[in-house]
Amino acid sequence: MQNFCQRNKPANGKVGFMARFKRIKAPKSPYMNYLLMLAAPAIVSWYYYGALAFRAILTGIISAVAVEAVALLIMKRKLHCLSDMHAVFTGFAIAMLLPATAPVWLIGAGAAFAILVAKIPFGPAHKAPFVPAAAGMAFLTVCFPDEVFKYPAIDSAPFDVFDAGSSLAAQLSAGGIQHVNSVGIMSMISGNVAGPLGTCCAVALLGSCALLTAGKPTRLFNVLGFLTVCSLLAVIFPRGSFSRPVSLLTELCAGSLLFSGIFFVTDPGTSPKHPLTRFIYGAFAGIICMILRYFGTFEDGTCFGILLTNAFWPIADSALRKIGYHKFIEKSMAKSAEKRKQKVALKGGEPA
Amino acid sequence: MSSGRKYSFSDALFSSTFIHNPVLIQAAGLCAIVAVATTLKTAVLLAAAFFPVLIITQVFACLALKKVPRWIRVAIYLLIGTAIIAGIIYAIDTFMPEISLGAGIYLALTAANSIIALHCEKLAVKTDLRHAFFDSVATALGYAAVIIPVGALREMIGSSTIWGANIKVPMTYPAILMPFGGFLVLAFFAAALKALINKRFPEHSAETEMKIKKTSVIVSKKNLPENLAPAEEEKETAEAEETVEMEETVEVEETVEAEDLKEDDLAHFEPLDGEGKFDLSDIFAKDDEDEDDKDYGSAFNRLFDEAKDFDSDEKKEGDK
Numbered sequence: 001m002q003n004f005c006q007r008n009k010p011a012n013g014k015v016g017f018m019a020r021f022k023r024i025k026a027p028k029s030p031y032m033n034y035l036l037m038l039a040a041p042a043i044v045s046w047y048y049y050g051a052l053a054f055r056a057i058l059t060g061i062i063s064a065v066a067v068e069a070v071a072l073l074i075m076k077r078k079l080h081c082l083s084d085m086h087a088v089f090t091g092f093a094i095a096m097l098l099p100a101t102a103p104v105w106l107i108g109a110g111a112a113f114a115i116l117v118a119k120i121p122f123g124p125a126h127k128a129p130f131v132p133a134a135a136g137m138a139f140l141t142v143c144f145p146d147e148v149f150k151y152p153a154i155d156s157a158p159f160d161v162f163d164a165g166s167s168l169a170a171q172l173s174a175g176g177i178q179h180v181n182s183v184g185i186m187s188m189i190s191g192n193v194a195g196p197l198g199t200c201c202a203v204a205l206l207g208s209c210a211l212l213t214a215g216k217p218t219r220l221f222n223v224l225g226f227l228t229v230c231s232l233l234a235v236i237f238p239r240g241s242f243s244r245p246v247s248l249l250t251e252l253c254a255g256s257l258l259f260s261g262i263f264f265v266t267d268p269g270t271s272p273k274h275p276l277t278r279f280i281y282g283a284f285a286g287i288i289c290m291i292l293r294y295f296g297t298f299e300d301g302t303c304f305g306i307l308l309t310n311a312f313w314p315i316a317d318s319a320l321r322k323i324g325y326h327k328f329i330e331k332s333m334a335k336s337a338e339k340r341k342q343k344v345a346l347k348g349g350e351p352a
Numbered sequence: 353m354s355s356g357r358k359y360s361f362s363d364a365l366f367s368s369t370f371i372h373n374p375v376l377i378q379a380a381g382l383c384a385i386v387a388v389a390t391t392l393k394t395a396v397l398l399a400a401a402f403f404p405v406l407i408i409t410q411v412f413a414c415l416a417l418k419k420v421p422r423w424i425r426v427a428i429y430l431l432i433g434t435a436i437i438a439g440i441i442y443a444i445d446t447f448m449p450e451i452s453l454g455a456g457i458y459l460a461l462t463a464a465n466s467i468i469a470l471h472c473e474k475l476a477v478k479t480d481l482r483h484a485f486f487d488s489v490a491t492a493l494g495y496a497a498v499i500i501p502v503g504a505l506r507e508m509i510g511s512s513t514i515w516g517a518n519i520k521v522p523m524t525y526p527a528i529l530m531p532f533g534g535f536l537v538l539a540f541f542a543a544a545l546k547a548l549i550n551k552r553f554p555e556h557s558a559e560t561e562m563k564i565k566k567t568s569v570i571v572s573k574k575n576l577p578e579n580l581a582p583a584e585e586e587k588e589t590a591e592a593e594e595t596v597e598m599e600e601t602v603e604v605e606e607t608v609e610a611e612d613l614k615e616d617d618l619a620h621f622e623p624l625d626g627e628g629k630f631d632l633s634d635i636f637a638k639d640d641e642d643e644d645d646k647d648y649g650s651a652f653n654r655l656f657d658e659a660k661d662f663d664s665d666e667k668k669e670g671d672k
Contacts, residue, residue: 105523117536121543142527 030216030268031085031125037208037263038092041198044191048154049100056095056197059104064091064111071120086125086132090114093133093263096198097256097303098140099151106147110136126269130310134264137256137303149299151194166194168254169300172293175240188253199259202252209262219266221275225282226261226289227252233290255300257289264306272317274329284316285309364486369494371549371556374467376498376542381467384458385499386534392515394455395503397444399496401462405436406495407488409468413476414484422473429472433463467495502537 045053068087072079094110095102114136122128141148151167168188183193191201199205212219231248238247252258265271265285272281289305296304320326374380389395409432417425437460444459471491476484508514510529512521527533550557 109523109525121539139527142530143525 029084031089033211033214034089034263035085035092036214037211038089038096038198040204040207040211041096041201041259042092044201044204045096045100045198048191049197052100053197055104056098056100056102056107057092059107060091060093060095060111061088062091063108064088064094064115067112067115068120071116075120081124084125086119087115090119090133090136094136094140096259097133097137097196098148100197101150101152102147102197106140106144109143110140112136113139128269131264131267131270131306134260134303134306134310138307141298141301141303145298151196154192154194167299168193168195168200168250172239172242172250172254173299175242185249188249193253195254196256196259199256200253202258205258205262212262212266216268218273218275218278219271221278222266222271222282222285223261225279225284226265226286227258227282229283229286230257230261230290233286237294239294251290251293255293256302257293257300260289260302260306261286264303265309270310270313272313274333276332277320277329280316280320281309281313284313288312359483359486361486361490364483364490365493368471368487368490369497370545371553371559373494373498373545374471374491375495375538376545377560378467378470379542380470381465381495382535382538384455384461384465385502385538386531388455388458389499389503389506389534390510390529391507391513392500392504395499397455398459398462399492399499401437401440401459402465402467402495403489403492404440405433405462405465406468406471406492407485408436409433410472410476410484410488411481413472414479414481417472418477425473425477426469429469430464433465433468437463467491498538498541502534502541505537506533 042053042057045057064087065082068082069079072081091107091111094114095107098107098110114132117139118130118132118135119125119128125132137148149167149170153166168183187193189202191204193200209220209223212223230251234248234251235244238244239251242250261282265282272278285306288308289302292301292305292308298304368374372378375382375385384398389398409429412432413425413429417428420428441459471487475487479487504514506528508519508521510524510526510533512519512524525533528537546557546560549560
C-alpha cells in the first residue's frame with residue numbers, strides 16, 4: 001500500500017511542496033489530532049488564567065518529552081519515537097487536569113510517572129495497557145490530594161485566593177446545591193468556575209469532539225457510549241438534593257469527566273476498534289467512572305475509573321466472547337469488507 | 353549444575369537466589385512484600401521469620417514426605433509452617449512486641465507462603481538432603497535479598513525515614529507505601545534482574561522466560577511462520593475441513609490490517625519524505641511482530657489472552 005507521500009511523490013523523487021501542507025492537514029499520528037483537539041480547552045484556559053495556563057502546559061510538555069528522551073537514551077533506543085507526539089500529549093493532558101496554580105514539581109512528577117511507569121516499560125505508545133496520562137494523574141491524586149484539588153477562585157487574579165471545596169466536583173460530592181445554583185448554567189458550561197485548568201469548559205471540549213471526527217470518526221462511538229451511560233446514571237441517581245436536570249448538567253461539567261471521556265476513553269492504544277465494541281467500551285468506562293464518583297474518596301476519581309476500565313476491559317471482553325459477540329462482529333466486519341470490495345470493483349469498472 | 357560435580361552451596365546460591373529468584377523470577381510470595389514490606393524493620397522481620405520456616409519445612413519434606421501422596425503433602429507443609437511460625441510469633445510478641453505490630457497478619461501468613469509449597473514440591477521431595485538444604489537456604493536468601501531492599505526503598509521514598517530515623521529526601525511519595533507501589537517497585541526490580549541475566553548470563557535467559565504460548569483471536573493461515581505452518585500431508589486434510597467460517601475469518605483479518613493499522617498504529621506512522629525516517633516499526637521491529645488482534649484492540653487484551661491460553665495448556669499438561 002502506498003502511503004500519502006509516495007502517492008504524492010513527483011517524478012524526480014522529491015516530496016512536492018503542496019504535499020507537505022496536505023501532510024499537515026491530515027496527520028497520520030493519532031496523537032497529532034489529539035493535540036489539535038487540546039487546542040480548544042487550552043485557549044479557554046488562557047482566557048481565564050492567562051500566563052499561568054501557558055506555564056502549566058509548557059511545564060507538562062517539557063517534562064514529559066525530557067523524561068521520555070532521557071529514558072530512550074538510557075535504553076539505547078532511537079529518539080525518533082518522540083515524533084509520535086504521545087509524550088507531548090501526555091504532558092499536555094496532565095497539565096490540563098491540574099489546577100492552574102499547580103507547582104512545577106507537581107506537573108513534572110505526574111508527567112515523569114506517566115512516562116516512566118505507564119509508558120516506557122511497555123514499548124511504543126499503542127502497546128501501553130493503561131492510559132499514561134490517567135496513570136500520572138492517579139499517582140498525583142493519591143500522593144498529593146491537597147495540591148491536586150486546590151483550585152484558585154476564577155475571578156481572583158493573580159489567583160492567590162483559594163476557596164477549598166468551591167469546584168463543581170467538590171460541591172457535588174458534598175451535596176452543596178446552594179453553591180451550584182449560584183454558579184449559573186452559562187458559567188457552568190463556559191468553564192467560569194473553579195476547577196482543573198482545561199476541563200471546565202464543556203463548550204470547548206465538545207468542540208474538540210468535532211475535531212475527533214477528523215482523525216477517526218469511529219472514535220466518537222467511545223465518547224457516545226461514555227456520555228450516554230454517565231448521563232443516564234446522573235439522571236436516574238442524582239446526588240444529594242440535586243434535581244435531575246441540574247444533576248445531569250453538573251455531573252457532566254464537573255471535574256474531568258468530559259475531558260477523560262473525549263481524550264482517554266478514545267485512546268488508540270487501549271480502546272477496541274469496532275464501532276459497536278467501542279460503544280460498549282465507552283459505556284463500561286462510564287459505569288466505572290460514575291461508580292467511583294458516587295462512592296470514591298476523592299472529589300474526582302475519573303482517572304482511577306479510566307485505569308480500572310483498562311484493567312477490567314479484558315474480562316468484560318471475554319464475557320462478551322462467551323455470549324458469542326465476537327462472531328457477530330466478525331460476520332459484520334466480513335460483510336462490510338465484502339461491500340468495500342464491491343465498491344472498489346465498481347469504481348475500477350470491473351464486475352463485482 | 354554439571355553432572356559430574358557435587359551440588360555445592362555456590363551452585364544453590366547462583367540458581368535459587370539469582371537465576372530462579374523466588375520473588376522476581378518465579379513471582380511467588382508477593383503478598384507479604386507488596387502489603388507490609390513498607391519499612392526496613394518489617395522487611396527484616398519477615399525475612400528472618402521466613403528462614404526457619406522454609407528450611408525446616410523443606411528438610412522435613414525431603415526426609416519424611418517423599419512417599420506421602422501429593423494431596424496430603426501440601427497440608428503437611430502448612431502444618432509444619434504454622435507450628436514454627438507460632439513459636440516465632442510468641443517469641444517476638446514476648447520480647448519485641450512493637451515490631452510484630454508492623455507485620456500484622458502477614459507474619460502469621462508466612463506459614464502459607466507459596467514459596468514453601470513450590471520449593472518443597474518441585475525440589476525437596478525429589479532430591480537428596482544436601483540439595484534440599486542448600487536450596488532452602490539459598491531460596492530464603494533470595495527472598496531476603498528482595499524484601500529488604502524493597503522495604504528500605506519504600507520507607508525512604510514513602511516516609512523519608514530509614515529504620516525509623518529521619519533522613520533528608522527532597523520529596524515524599526506516600527503512594528509507594530500502598531500495595532500498588534509495592535508492585536511497581538517489584539516490577540522494576542524484576543526487570544533489572546532480567547536485564548542483568550540477559551546481559552551477563554545469556555545462556556540462562558531462557559530459563560527465566562515465562563512460558564507463554566503466543567496465540568491470537570484470529571489466526572491467518574497465510575501469515576503463519578514456517579515452523580508453525582501445517583505439514584504438507586496435513587494441509588490437504590486441513591483444507592478439506594476448512595469451513596466457510598474460516599474463510600470469513602481470514603477475510604476479516606485482511607480488512608482489519610488494511611483499515612485499522614494504517615490509521616491507528618504508530619508502527620504505520622508514515623514519514624514525510626517516504627524514506628522511513630520516522631518509521632517506528634524499524635525501532636520496535638520485534639514488538640510489532642504480532643499485530644493480529646486489532647479487532648479487540650488493547651495491548652492488555654493480548655496479555656490476557658496469552659495468560660489464559662497458557663493456563664489452559666498447563667491444565668492439559670497436568671491432566672496428561
